[in-house]
Structure formats: structure tokens, C-alpha cells
Amino acid sequence: MDSTKxxxxxxxxxxxxxxxxxGRWAKKxxxxxxxGHRRGMESVRTVVRECNDLGVEALTLYAFSTExxxxxxxxxxxxxxLLKRYIRAEINELHEKNIRVQAIGALENLxxxxxxxxxxxxxxxxxxxxxxxxxxxxxxxRDEILRAVADIxxxxxxxxxxxxxxxxxxxxxxxxxxxLPDPDLLIRTSGEMRVSNFLLWQIAYTExxxxxxxxxxxxxxxxxxxxxxxxxxxxxxGKTDEQIAP
Ligand code: IPE
Ligand code: IPE
Ligand code: MG
Numbered sequence: 001m002d003s004t005k006x007x008x009x010x011x012x013x014x015x016x017x018x019x020x021x022x023g024r025w026a027k028k029x030x031x032x033x034x035x036g037h038r039r040g041m042e043s044v045r046t047v048v049r050e051c052n053d054l055g056v057e058a059l060t061l062y063a064f065s066t067e068x069x070x071x072x073x074x075x076x077x078x079x080x081x082l083l084k085r086y087i088r089a090e091i092n093e094l095h096e097k098n099i100r101v102q103a104i105g106a107l108e109n110l111x112x113x114x115x116x117x118x119x120x121x122x123x124x125x126x127x128x129x130x131x132x133x134x135x136x137x138x139x140x141x142r143d144e145i146l147r148a149v150a151d152i153x154x155x156x157x158x159x160x161x162x163x164x165x166x167x168x169x170x171x172x173x174x175x176x177x178x179x180l181p182d183p184d185l186l187i188r189t190s191g192e193m194r195v196s197n198f199l200l201w202q203i204a205y206t207e208x209x210x211x212x213x214x215x216x217x218x219x220x221x222x223x224x225x226x227x228x229x230x231x232x233x234x235x236x237x238g239k240t241d242e243q244i245a246p
Contacts, residue, residue: 005224005228006054006224006228006231008055011054011055011056011227012056012184012185012207012227012230013056013057013181013184014056014057014060014180014181014184014185015051015056015184015186016060016062016183016185016186016187016198016199016206017059017061017186017187017188018062018186018188018189018192018195018196019062019063020189020196020214020215021036021190021213021215022036022037022039022040022214022216023036024036024190024214025039025214025217028214033075034078034082037078037079039216040215041082043217043218044086046219046220046223047059047061047223048094048099050220050224051131051223052099052131054227055131057131057132057181058131058132058180058183059131059132059133059134060104060134060177060180060183060199061133061134061135061136062136062196062198063083063135063137064083064105064136064137064138064139065136065138065139065140065197065198066105066138066139066140066197067197069109080110080111083114083118083137084113084114084117087101087118087121088117091120091121091124091125094125094133095125095128097130097131098128098131099125099128099131099132099133100125100126100128100130100131100133101122101124101133101135102122102133102134102135103118103122103134103135103136104134104135104136104176104177105136105137105138105143105144105176106147107137107138110137118135118137132180134180136198136199140197141199141200141201142197142200144175144200144201145175145200145201147176148171148174148175151174152166152170152174175201175202177202182202182203182204182205182206183199183203183206184206185206185207185209185230186198186199186206186207186208186209187210187211187226188208189210189211189213189215189218190211190213190214190215191211193210205235205237207230207233207235209229211225
């Protein structure tokens, strides 16, 4: 797709993606599910590169949910190994591109070796000023909200926060995404019309784009199609159409 179709000023600041359909991609080819995950990494590379080139501020990728721990042990193990390999293989290039790597979720549940490689990547890129690549790992929106509530309760008990001061902005500041704007666009691949516990608080007014394309098949063109579609949306935020700018 021709990138000139995109209006540079109307690009989403923050894109979030539910990268779904790796298993089905593999099944269609009579391959092991892990082969789908492996091919899915190619799509991750493509999307990171394209979003960075476009000047998107933040890209949040749903890589592993809290619920995904309930998958067969062999698949979980293979996914963790793949994750470690991805970070190892990509971190230098991400750093060269001035990308800041971050992670959200209950990271303490990750295997020690994966956590170590992840933390090294986060540390190495922490002063970069370019796109934020935010990876959701062992993540669920409800878990994130509960952790925030527990932190807030602690602060109130210590007298460091007054109940009256708990507004939306304060609450957002206790979430894993504290330093990021809410996503403008949420993309889900493989056709599923659900949010699967992703960024529940943050997507209050996010534009949702669902494509039937399976994640390993998701290409630059598909990303551009999602962005072109996003640019046709009228984001009213509860107002009337007449109240918002032309
Ligand atoms: C998404 O693909 C990757 C993860 C959830 C880790 P799936 O593995 O969910 O693929 P499908 O949905 O079974 O096709
Ligand atoms: C959502 O996909 C989680 C990730 C993409 C990491 P799932 O495949 O786990 O979601 P459900 O089970 O179809 O809702
Ligand atoms: Mg799935």
C-alpha cells in the first residue's frame, strides 16, 4: 500500500496489538503451533520497523497473557524460549534505532533467565528517546488493575495519598502503563471480536480494528490498511459530531 495515503498529522500516537492466530496459521499448514509463533516473530519485526519509521510514539504488543500460562507446558516453554531469543537477537538493532524497550505485566512470574534478558534489554535502552516498544508479558488487565488498587490502598494507609485525590489521572499513574498515553488504535488479528483481558482501563476510548488476517501473515500492507481505516474514524469522545473539528 502507498504510504502517501496516510495523513502524517493523524497517525495514532500509541498503537496496541493483540497478536493472535499463530496456532491457526500453523494448523492450516499441518505444522506444530510453535512454528506459528516463530513466524509470528517475523511480523513483530515488520511492525516494529514500520511503526518506528512512521514516528509512532508507542507500540504495545500483547505477547503473553496471564491466562496463557494455562496452555500446555511444552508450548509455554517454547514461547518463553522464543521470547528470550527475540530479545537477544533484536536488542542491538532496537537500541541503534533509539527505541526504548519496556515491559508490562506480572513480570516476576517469568522464568528467571527470560526476566534477566528482558531486564538487560530494558536497562540498555532506557535512555533512548525514540519509540517505546512496550511488551505485555504475563499480562492481564484485571491483574494490572488489582495491583494498582493494592498499591493505592498501601499509599492511603501510609497517609501518602488522600482518598479524595484518587481521580482518573492518579489511578492511571499506578498502572504499568503510567508513562504512556492511552492507545489510540487497538489492532486484533485473526478475527476474534474480544479484548481478552488486554489494557482494560486504557482502551476506554481506543479505536478498535479487527482483521481476519492471522498474525504470522500480518504485513506492512495490513498495518497500513489498519492506519488508513483509523484515519477515517470520527473520534467523538462522547460529544456530538458537530462539536468535534471537521
Ligand atoms: C497468539 O496466537 C500468540 C499467543 C497467544 C501467545 P495463538 O497461539 O493464540 O494462536 P491461535 O489463536 O490459537 O490461532
Ligand atoms: C490473546 O490471545 C493473548 C495474546 C495475544 C498474547 P489468546 O489467544 O490468548 O486469546 P483468546 O483465548 O482467544 O481470548
Ligand atoms: Mg489465540
